[in-house]
Amino acid sequence: MRTAAPRSLLQHYGPASLLALLTLAVWETVARLGLVPPFILPAPSAVCKALLEERRLLFGVHLPATLLEVLTGFALSVVCGCLLGIAMHLFSPLAKALYPLLIISQTVPLIALSPLFIMWFGYTLWSKVAVVFLTAFFPVVIGTYDGLSKNTDAYRELLLTYGANRWQILGKVGVPLALPSFFSGLKLSAVYCVIGATIGEWLGGSQGLGYFSRRMAGNLQSAKMFAAVVLLSVLGILLFLAVAALEKIILKKRGRYS
Amino acid sequence: MINISNLSYAFGTGSSRTPVFSGLSMNVQRGEFISVVGGSGCGKSTLFKIIAGLLEPDNGRITLNGAESATAAKRLGSVAYMPQQDLLLPWRTVMDNCLLPWELKRSRPKAAAVAEIRTLLQRFGLEGTEGAYPQELSGGMRQRVAVLRTVAAGNDLLLLDEPFGALDAITKRSLQRWLLELWAELDKTVLFITHDLEEALLLSDRIYLMTGSGGGMQEFPAGLPRPRHHSLNYQPQFAALRQELELKLYENRRS
Ligand SMILES: Nc1ncnc2c1ncn2[C@@H]1O[C@H](COP(=O)(O)OP(=O)(O)O)[C@@H](O)[C@H]1O
Ligand SMILES: [Mg+2]
Numbered sequence: 176m177r178t179a180a181p182r183s184l185l186q187h188y189g190p191a192s193l194l195a196l197l198t199l200a201v202w203e204t205v206a207r208l209g210l211v212p213p214f215i216l217p218a219p220s221a222v223c224k225a226l227l228e229e230r231r232l233l234f235g236v237h238l239p240a241t242l243l244e245v246l247t248g249f250a251l252s253v254v255c256g257c258l259l260g261i262a263m264h265l266f267s268p269l270a271k272a273l274y275p276l277l278i279i280s281q282t283v284p285l286i287a288l289s290p291l292f293i294m295w296f297g298y299t300l301w302s303k304v305a306v307v308f309l310t311a312f313f314p315v316v317i318g319t320y321d322g323l324s325k326n327t328d329a330y331r332e333l334l335l336t337y338g339a340n341r342w343q344i345l346g347k348v349g350v351p352l353a354l355p356s357f358f359s360g361l362k363l364s365a366v367y368c369v370i371g372a373t374i375g376e377w378l379g380g381s382q383g384l385g386y387f388s389r390r391m392a393g394n395l396q397s398a399k400m401f402a403a404v405v406l407l408s409v410l411g412i413l414l415f416l417a418v419a420a421l422e423k424i425i426l427k428k429r430g431r432y433s
Numbered sequence: 434m435i436n437i438s439n440l441s442y443a444f445g446t447g448s449s450r451t452p453v454f455s456g457l458s459m460n461v462q463r464g465e466f467i468s469v470v471g472g473s474g475c476g477k478s479t480l481f482k483i484i485a486g487l488l489e490p491d492n493g494r495i496t497l498n499g500a501e502s503a504t505a506a507k508r509l510g511s512v513a514y515m516p517q518q519d520l521l522l523p524w525r526t527v528m529d530n531c532l533l534p535w536e537l538k539r540s541r542p543k544a545a546a547v548a549e550i551r552t553l554l555q556r557f558g559l560e561g562t563e564g565a566y567p568q569e570l571s572g573g574m575r576q577r578v579a580v581l582r583t584v585a586a587g588n589d590l591l592l593l594d595e596p597f598g599a600l601d602a603i604t605k606r607s608l609q610r611w612l613l614e615l616w617a618e619l620d621k622t623v624l625f626i627t628h629d630l631e632e633a634l635l636l637s638d639r640i641y642l643m644t645g646s647g648g649g650m651q652e653f654p655a656g657l658p659r660p661r662h663h664s665l666n667y668q669p670q671f672a673a674l675r676q677e678l679e680l681k682l683y684e685n686r687r688s
Contacts, residue, residue: 333520336485337534337586338510347533351524426524 217398222405225398233387238406240382244300244372245410248307252364256312257357260319264349270320281313285371289378303375303383310371311364318360322353358422365418369411384410434463434590434622435484440493442479453479456649457493459641461624463589466616468625468633468640468655470682475645477626478517481592484624485514497590510538513586517594519579521567527554527578528563534586550585556615557581573604577611584621594626609635610663617660630678635665640678644685651685653678 199219205211206218213221226233263270289306296302323345330348339347376385388403441455453476461467469477482488484495486508494501495508502508513534521530528550535546554560557577567575576596583591597605609632616623616636627633633640633655640653655674657665665671 329516329518329520330522332482332487333514333516334533334537335487335509336512336514337537339537343537347536348522351522 214395214397217401221398222401225396226402226405229399229402233384233402233406236382237384237387237403238410241369241372241376241384241407241410244303244307244375244383245368245414247300248304248311248371249365249368249414251304251308252312252315252368253361255308256315256360256364257319259312260316260323260357263316263320264323274320277313277316280309285309285374286378289374292375293379298379298381302378303372303380306375306378307368307371310367310374314360314363314367315357316360318357318363319353322356322360323349325352325356327352354426358418358426362415362418362422365414366411368414369407373407434465434498435461435624436494436496437484438494440480440483440490440495442476442483442488442490444479454643454645454649455492457643459650459652461590461622463622464620465639466623466625466637468627468637469643469650470627470630470633470640470678471643471645472628472682475643477643478594480643481514481594481624481626484508485512485592486510487514511588512590512592513583513588514592515579515583515594515596517598519567519575521575521579521582523567526564526566527559527570530567530578531582531585533582538587540587546585550581553581553584556618558611571604572600573608576600576608580612584619589622591621591623593623595628596625597629597632598627605629605632606663612636613661613663630675630682631666631671634671634674634678635661635663642678642682642685648685651681653681 202216203218203220206213206216206221217225259273263273285306288309289302292302292305296305327344327348331344334344334347372383373385373388376383377389380386384403384407388400388407391397391400391403437460438458440457441452443450443452445451457480459467469480471477479488483490483505486502486505489505496502497508497511522533525533528547531550531553532543532546535541535543551563554563557580559574559577559581562570562574562578567578570578580593580596583593597608600608613636625633625636634657637655640655642651642653644651657671657674
């Protein structure tokens with residue numbers, strides 16, 4: 176087993192890592208040879224340098240600001256999304272009324288709406304949290320609602336004969352069966368949060384990685400802009416991995432059924 | 434134990450109602466093992482769902498433990514029902530599956546419930562599977578766990594709906610022997626659905642034949658002496674009874 180682990184790791188992540196390295200190498204070469212001006216495409220090494228140079232500002236000011244928006248928005252999305260998903264499951268008229276509206280809320284171009292948030296909330300944390308919430312709560316609601324809508328009639332009848340009530344049936348069967356779908360929604364939501372925060376910061380404000388990347392782009396300092404983009408993407412990946420790890424822990428405790 | 438008189442039931446509403454059975458009566462004494470046989474779709478599972486309290490009959494009376502229940506829902510929780518599929522929860526271990534009925538009632542300390550299930554696991558030949566998940570068990574073992582969970586629900590009347598119906602012939606044989614031995618020490622009243630006539634004859638005190646197509650129920654006294662041994666299968670007396678039972682079923686079909 177011990178020798179098999181690194182091999183399977185290599186099989187899993189080898190191709191993707193190889194492709195990434197290859198891309199970086201080609202990119203670096205193209206930039207070094209001066210085929211593309213640095214303000215259009217900075218070399219990866221220049222991006223790393225920018226990351227180091229601006230580390231105080233990036234890690235001390237902008238990353239914490241973005242992280243705060245992302246985490247606040249994510250927490251709100253999870254709490255509201257779960258509650259709404261459960262409420263829609265319990266009261267079907269609510270589901271019929273809300274499901275179309277929820278879908279419409281996702282087709283509205285957020286960027287167009289965002290000036291409105293600035294008018295409502297000003298240049299505060301909350302105007303960005305609102306954008307994060309609008310992008311990130313949808314997958315949570317749908318994941319929760321669809322998960323709970325699985326057909327559990329046979330289990331329901333069995334539990335009824337044990338004398339269970341509606342809430343016990345929801346807790347013992349409905350929720351466990353909904354978990355895989357719920358976590359799929361949660362993983363999407365985690366990634367969307369970072370995108371939402373970036374859009375929110377673009378529209379106004381004085382800190383955050385999105386704000387920084389936009390300002391640097393305006394100054395044609397592409398290497399610094401890329402440095403912020405790299406950080407944003409890493410942030411999204413870490414959030415996703417955290418949720419995936421949580422899913423693994425919880426579902427593993429419940430057996431190998433998914 | 435349970436007395437059913439003049440029961441009738443139909444699925445659907447309005448003019449499109451299709452009667453499943455009518456005028457159905459049966460009487461079960463405490464401690465009896467009763468089989469219900471009949472062709473597919475003749476309403477056996479429906480009858481069990483009514484007894485368990487999941488469906489409200491259109492007509493008729495059901496008296497459980499000497500008390501007539503006003504509505505079907507009143508019987509929920511007082512009869513142990515094992516549905517046709519085993520319905521073990523795949524995310525729970527064997528022990529946690531068997532604890533499910535206790536979790537819903539919490540009528541005694543958990544330690545007592547766990548101790549009882551451990552004893553039952555021993556008696557059911559399931560030692561060592563306590564921490565296993567259902568999908569790690571063979572079909573025969575899953576079925577035994579499902580029976581155990583039904584017994585652990587703590588009711589005196591057990592309704593077993595074709596518990597061995599989905600098993601291969603060899604596993605089925607061994608589970609019939611197992612149930613025959615277990616039954617002698619279990620002190621429960623059992624209603625048992627099957628379409629396997631030999632299984633019914635081997636296990637039961639009396640057999641009820643369901644006629645289907647809107648009809649009622651007919652009693653067939655099996656009456657083989659107890660204690661029984663599974664080698665009973667090969668005796669002429671058994672073969673004669675089996676033939677008689679088959680003829681009766683066939684008659685009912687035609688009429
Ligand atoms: N939910 C239902 N709605 C309408 N008809 C049903 C329903 N469930 C069962 N039936 C019909 O009722 C009859 C009896 O079904 P069932 O009790 O499951 O039969 P059995 O268990 O004897 O095979 C069948 O003809 C079946 O088609
Ligand atoms: Mg059936």
